[in-house]
Amino acid sequence: GGFIDDPRQIGAGAGRANRLLQDAYINFHDFIPHHDVSIGQFKRRLGEEGTRDSGELDFVERAMITQPADLRDLGIQLHGNWIDGRVQYWAGLFNGAGTAFQPRSNRSDDNDEKDAAFTVQARPISEHESFGTLELGYSLLIGSGGESAGHFPGSSPVNGLNRRSTSHAMQYAWAGYRPAGPVRGWWVRGEWGMIRDRFAPNEAGSGLDVVSTDPAPFTTQGWYFSSGYHFEKSACAEKLPSVLRNMEVLFRYESMQNVFFHDLVVPERRFDLFK
DSSP: OOSOOOHHHHHTTOSOOOOOOOOEEEEEEEEETTEEEEEEEEEOOOSSSTTSOGGGOSSSSOOGGGGGGGOEEEEEEEEEEETTTTEEEEEEEEOOOSSTTOOOSSSOOOSSOOEEEEEEEEEEEEEETTTEEEEEEEEEEEEEEOSOSSSOTTSOOSTTTTSOOEEEEEEEEEEEEEOOGGGTTEEEEEEEEEEEEOOOTTTOBOTTSOBOSSOOOEEEEEEEEEEEEEGGGSTTGGGSOHHHHTOEEEEEEEEEOOEEEEOSSSTTTOEEEEO
């Protein structure tokens, strides 16, 4: 009780499945040089901060635009690793069930299409004694949800297959730099993201006290810039007291179009986005 909504709603793409089970997958490795394959339920590789383990985050929570990339899904993913991790790439196919911002995990698929996800990450400079480490990356997820544009989802949906079909997509691009030399211990990172999707009917409400009965697809963007200084990794770490060596100062500025307000002209379909 409390973990799961009406299973009929989940099948129809309108409910929220429980998030109790996180990862359950099999990983095959060492049979293809420089590659491994994962099959099961796990995080899709999208962006940098979104797929990072929670224990390795710089801040107490992910940035707003990277939080949707933290979701798990059922699928298969190929990972390639070259030049000691300096060049890596991921390519996968996932169910892509549910609607915008809903958990994709712990639920049956509600459409016959699959989401294709691709990520490439490169470190032109890696652990160089003079220049430090530079990392660049880009991710793209593209797919289709729902089955029909003719049936109204509120009338007897069959496992969600008659939801309005939607072409959804996610993109992320990021860059990070950790210098070496006299300024080592300092780091800087930035990431941009874009999400295109659609809410389920009656799912999103706003201050107008109305709900969208036939919501149109939306596109939202966001980004963040962050920087920090880790005293333990600095050039003068040995001269600092132990209390200071265990400290790190951090700063982040972020922006995202995440305030959905019903359009005053067509409130049952369109949203106005604010950041």
